[in-house]
Amino acid sequence: MTAAAAQPSGPAGPAVLDLSRSVAELTADLVDIESVSGDEARIADAVEAAVRRHRSLSVRRLGNVVIVRTELGRPERVVLAGHLDTVLVAGNLPSRLADGRLHGCGTSDMKSGVALQLRVLELVGGGTLDPAVDLTWLFYDCEEVESARNGLNRVAAEHPELLAADLAILLEPTDGTVEGGCQGSMRAEVGVEGRRAHSARSWLGSNAIHAAAPILQRLADYSAREVAVEGLTYREGLNAVFISGGVAGNVIPDRCEVTVNYRFAPDRSEAEAEAHLREVFDGYALTVLDSAPAARPGLDRPLARRAVAALGGEVAAKLGWTDVARFSALGVPALNFSPGDPNLAHRADESVELAQLERCEGLLVAFLRQGPDASGENQGRTEEEIATD
Amino acid sequence: MTAAAAQPSGPAGPAVLDLSRSVAELTADLVDIESVSGDEARIADAVEAAVRRHRSLSVRRLGNVVIVRTELGRPERVVLAGHLDTVLVAGNLPSRLADGRLHGCGTSDMKSGVALQLRVLELVGGGTLDPAVDLTWLFYDCEEVESARNGLNRVAAEHPELLAADLAILLEPTDGTVEGGCQGSMRAEVGVEGRRAHSARSWLGSNAIHAAAPILQRLADYSAREVAVEGLTYREGLNAVFISGGVAGNVIPDRCEVTVNYRFAPDRSEAEAEAHLREVFDGYALTVLDSAPAARPGLDRPLARRAVAALGGEVAAKLGWTDVARFSALGVPALNFSPGDPNLAHRADESVELAQLERCEGLLVAFLRQGPDASGENQGRTEEEIATD
Numbered sequence: 001m002t003a004a005a006a007q008p009s010g011p012a013g014p015a016v017l018d019l020s021r022s023v024a025e026l027t028a029d030l031v032d033i034e035s036v037s038g039d040e041a042r043i044a045d046a047v048e049a050a051v052r053r054h055r056s057l058s059v060r061r062l063g064n065v066v067i068v069r070t071e072l073g074r075p076e077r078v079v080l081a082g083h084l085d086t087v088l089v090a091g092n093l094p095s096r097l098a099d100g101r102l103h104g105c106g107t108s109d110m111k112s113g114v115a116l117q118l119r120v121l122e123l124v125g126g127g128t129l130d131p132a133v134d135l136t137w138l139f140y141d142c143e144e145v146e147s148a149r150n151g152l153n154r155v156a157a158e159h160p161e162l163l164a165a166d167l168a169i170l171l172e173p174t175d176g177t178v179e180g181g182c183q184g185s186m187r188a189e190v191g192v193e194g195r196r197a198h199s200a201r202s203w204l205g206s207n208a209i210h211a212a213a214p215i216l217q218r219l220a221d222y223s224a225r226e227v228a229v230e231g232l233t234y235r236e237g238l239n240a241v242f243i244s245g246g247v248a249g250n251v252i253p254d255r256c257e258v259t260v261n262y263r264f265a266p267d268r269s270e271a272e273a274e275a276h277l278r279e280v281f282d283g284y285a286l287t288v289l290d291s292a293p294a295a296r297p298g299l300d301r302p303l304a305r306r307a308v309a310a311l312g313g314e315v316a317a318k319l320g321w322t323d324v325a326r327f328s329a330l331g332v333p334a335l336n337f338s339p340g341d342p343n344l345a346h347r348a349d350e351s352v353e354l355a356q357l358e359r360c361e362g363l364l365v366a367f368l369r370q371g372p373d374a375s376g377e378n379q380g381r382t383e384e385e386i387a388t389d
Numbered sequence: 390m391t392a393a394a395a396q397p398s399g400p401a402g403p404a405v406l407d408l409s410r411s412v413a414e415l416t417a418d419l420v421d422i423e424s425v426s427g428d429e430a431r432i433a434d435a436v437e438a439a440v441r442r443h444r445s446l447s448v449r450r451l452g453n454v455v456i457v458r459t460e461l462g463r464p465e466r467v468v469l470a471g472h473l474d475t476v477l478v479a480g481n482l483p484s485r486l487a488d489g490r491l492h493g494c495g496t497s498d499m500k501s502g503v504a505l506q507l508r509v510l511e512l513v514g515g516g517t518l519d520p521a522v523d524l525t526w527l528f529y530d531c532e533e534v535e536s537a538r539n540g541l542n543r544v545a546a547e548h549p550e551l552l553a554a555d556l557a558i559l560l561e562p563t564d565g566t567v568e569g570g571c572q573g574s575m576r577a578e579v580g581v582e583g584r585r586a587h588s589a590r591s592w593l594g595s596n597a598i599h600a601a602a603p604i605l606q607r608l609a610d611y612s613a614r615e616v617a618v619e620g621l622t623y624r625e626g627l628n629a630v631f632i633s634g635g636v637a638g639n640v641i642p643d644r645c646e647v648t649v650n651y652r653f654a655p656d657r658s659e660a661e662a663e664a665h666l667r668e669v670f671d672g673y674a675l676t677v678l679d680s681a682p683a684a685r686p687g688l689d690r691p692l693a694r695r696a697v698a699a700l701g702g703e704v705a706a707k708l709g710w711t712d713v714a715r716f717s718a719l720g721v722p723a724l725n726f727s728p729g730d731p732n733l734a735h736r737a738d739e740s741v742e743l744a745q746l747e748r749c750e751g752l753l754v755a756f757l758r759q760g761p762d763a764s765g766e767n768q769g770r771t772e773e774e775i776a777t778d
Binding site: 183185187198199200201202203207209210211212213216217219220224235237239240241242243244245246247248249250251252253256258259261263319320321 | 572574576587588589590591592596598599600601602605606608609613624626628629630631632633634635636637638639640641642645647648650652708709710
């Protein structure tokens with residue numbers, strides 16, 4: 001792994017973050033602190049050191065998770081959550097500016113989102129922004145790897161009270177739009193047994209791969225639901241993602257396994273999703289491999305509706321799984337919103353558009369400044385303020 | 390690999406074979422010279438040294454292939470062929486006698502066959518057996534591995550004149566019966582393409598595994614031929630032996646590959662077999678991975694019919710592929726005959742029945758002693774002779 005953080009103190013020393021820099025500069029600073037999953041100590045140290053300069057905010061450090069809270073006594077609380085880790089660096093560090101975009105590992109997923117979190121924190125901590133709600137900032141590790149290591153997951157399990165809120169905004173890439181809730185995801189293995197034999201005397205065996213034909217036919221014939229939940233349309237999908245079978249080039253195979261991935265709408269629980277799979281694959285052995293619940297968008301709550309209105313007015317269903325589901329499981333409605341482009345995530349040519357970054361910062365600050373009787377009239381003022389930042 | 394040959398000089402020194410020992414003892418001696426494919430030098434040395442003691446026989450050594458010929462001016466020539474190598478030793482060396490069977494790696498496949506070859510050679514070389522035909526003995530290496538390394542294959546390519554004969558008897562396990570010719574075998578990959586997409590937005594992709602359903606259905610529906618060739622019934626088979634597809638647990642797969650194995654009767658050439666596969670999988674990309682021709686039993690020739698009569702009177706189609714096809718390709722009819730049990734080949738509990746060994750030796754010697762006007766009357770005499778050996 002190449003250390004490529006462009007910090008004055010060099011990659012081996014502590015990284016320093018100056019939260020007064022523009023959101024674009026701050027994104028570049030964060031990108032240049034390499035933080036592949038499992039290696040987030042240095043970026044978490046930098047975030048912790050930067051936020052601790054605001055004495056009005058309470059700061060907790062749990063492993064490589066940094067949790068910052070206001071305690072302003074507001075009637076509602078909003079969580080701004082983002083992960084500090086990235087996928088493996090693909091020769092795309094340090095960051096570079098070109099064509100109005102910042103390029104590099106994590107620019108889109110999701111250090112631009114973390115920069116937005118930190119900009120809001122700087123404005124609130126410095127007194128420039130007096131928020132209408134109390135705020136919780138969550139900076140966490142290991143989102144890009146297995147769920148058991150996920151920092152948000154650990155906090156949810158060990159300190160669920162720290163996640164309590166009336167709305168969570170997860171700054172995962174949405175290309176500047178609001179996406180509500182998320183699909184659930186279940187992976188299951190559907191297996192068929194046969195009986196081995198030499199392929200020269202195949203009639204002595206029973207071919208498990210041939211016996212898998214109806215499984216694939218059911219998948220090919222499957223008609224996926226489109227489900228409206230709280231006004232958003234979730235489109236489901238049921239797909240084979242792996243198939244394997246075979247012992248040797250001259251042996252009738254005695255086993256064939258099809259791994260399916262079911263993406264399901266938030267009107268179904270994980271138990272209901274499993275029951276549906278067992279119905280589709282009736283007659284076959286089915287084992288659930290892993291599962292993550294769907295999340296409702298929470299648009300039945302006034303605060304979520306206000307957020308949508310302030311963040312652009314449009315909202316779509318999140319067609320994918322994100323950590324919003326962890327908030328949803330705790331009863332906290334959650335939206336996805338950030339300047340990153342989901343189609344560029346995890347790619348060597350990952351980048352983020354600077355204009356989108358500025359726009360999202362303006363919208364987010366405007367939302368947080370609004371009171372419960374938001375009319376949107378503050379938005380212009382906020383953008384002006386941002387422009388002179 | 391454990392060296393376990395029970396030779397007086399120890400595994401590191403030259404192994405010594407005494408061809409005057411009984412066929413059972415000789416089998417044990419051969420089994421105890423470990424000779425996994427690629428490691429046949431020591432057993433080939435032992436065979437060469439033993440056969441060179443008969444000055445009346447011409448001996449050639451080509452790599453680890455030993456070729457011995459009589460030049461008696463007989464009107465017909467019979468090849469006795471056997472491979473010296475075994476599959477990997479499975480803790481089943483040295484050999485041991487129990488329950489009237491010899492146990493150990495290669496007892497069945499096919500050092501019992503090699504012992505039979507050597508016994509006949511000893512009788513002919515020593516003048517005890519005056520054969521009605523000229524004889525060629527082929528002891529070769531690397532039968533249990535890929536075709537390119539096969540010693541018989543190399544001789545066929547480089548010195549086909551050494552294989553010229555009117556009949557070949559391959560001493561591969563047949564459990565003491567005669568099996569004529571062999572099935573051909575062709576492996577081909579049938580592939581389907583799709584288009585990758587995130588499984589949360591599966592409608593943007595095209596699932597190659599689902600698209601493989603008709604391939605499996607055609608295999609499941611396939612009705613294999615039973616074909617009579619020269620009076621023997623060859624039963625064909627077309628089977629998937631491998632299937633694979635899948636990129637990641639959240640990706641719509643863009644490729645699925647089914648490897649099929651077609652075992653075909655000797656009325657079809659390899660070109661005809663391929664044409665048949667292309668017909669069955671019409672509409673799909675098909676690539677032939679490897680292929681081996683079928684072999685006709687040669688029962689339209691008087692010598693082959695005499696061999697069948699002398700070796701027990703019964704003959705069945707060989708349902709499997711053996712090196713008889715290499716002779717068949719050179720125009721030499723070929724039969725399989727040996728005391729080994731094909732169902733025990735390549736197993737840790739491999740063994741051979743001693744009574745079957747003695748019986749096969751008697752039949753083989755009787756056949757070779759007969760003239761073209763064979764009446765079978767010599768057979769009793771030969772067995773008696775063997776019994777006092």
